[in-house]
Amino acid sequence: NSRGTASLLKDSISFTEVSASGLFEGHDLLRRGFTSVKNELLPSHPLELTEKNFQLNQDKTNFATLRNIQGIHAPLKLQMEFRAVKQVQRLPFLHSSNMAMDILRGNDESIGFEDILNDPSQSEVMGEPHMMMEHKLGLL
Numbered sequence: 001n002s003r004g005t006a007s008l009l010k011d012s013i014s015f016t017e018v019s020a021s022g023l024f025e026g027h028d029l030l031r032r033g034f035t036s037v038k039n040e041l042l043p044s045h046p047l048e049l050t051e052k053n054f055q056l057n058q059d060k061t062n063f064a065t066l067r068n069i070q071g072i073h074a075p076l077k078l079q080m081e082f083r084a085v086k087q088v089q090r091l092p093f094l095h096s097s098n099m100a101m102d103i104l105r106g107n108d109e110s111i112g113f114e115d116i117l118n119d120p121s122q123s124e125v126m127g128e129p130h131m132m133m134e135h136k137l138g139l140l
Contacts, residue, residue, distance in 0.1 A: 030128065031135055059105075078104070092132045 050057070063075035085100045102108045134140045 030131055055105075091129065092136050093129045 063078070066074040066078065081104055082101070085098075085104060088100070090096045099108070131140070
C-alpha cells in the first residue's frame with residue numbers, strides 16, 4: 001500500500017515545480033533587491049501613470065513636432081543618437097548621471113526635482129561588483 005502512495009505522490013508533483021526556476025525558487029536579494037508591496041499596487045491617482053510616462057510623452061511630442069517642421073530625417077537622427085547614448089554606460093554598480101542624455105533632451109540647463117532630491121528610479125544599486133558584472137555578462 002505504501003508503494004501505491006509513493007507512485008501517486010511521484011505523479012502529482014511535476015518536474016518544473018522542484019527545478020531551480022519553478023515554484024520553490026528563492027528570491028535573489030543581491031540581483032533583484034528587496035521586495036516591496038508598493039511595486040505591486042495599482043496607481044492610486046489617475047495622473048500617476050501620466051506622470052510616470054511624462055518623459056516618453058514629451059519625447060513623442062517633440063519627435064512629432066520635429067517631423068512636421070524639418071521632415072522625417074530629424075526625429076530619426078535624434079532617435080539614433082538616443083540609442084547610441086543609452087548603449088554607453090558605466091559599470092552596473094556605479095552611479096551614472098546620464099549627462100549626454102540630458103544634453104540631447106535639453107535638460108542640461110534646467111534644475112528639476114530629481115536634481116535636488118534625486119530621482120528614485122535611478123537609485124544606486126549596492127551589491128558585490130563581481131557578481132553584478134557576471135550577471136550582466138550572462139555568466140551566472
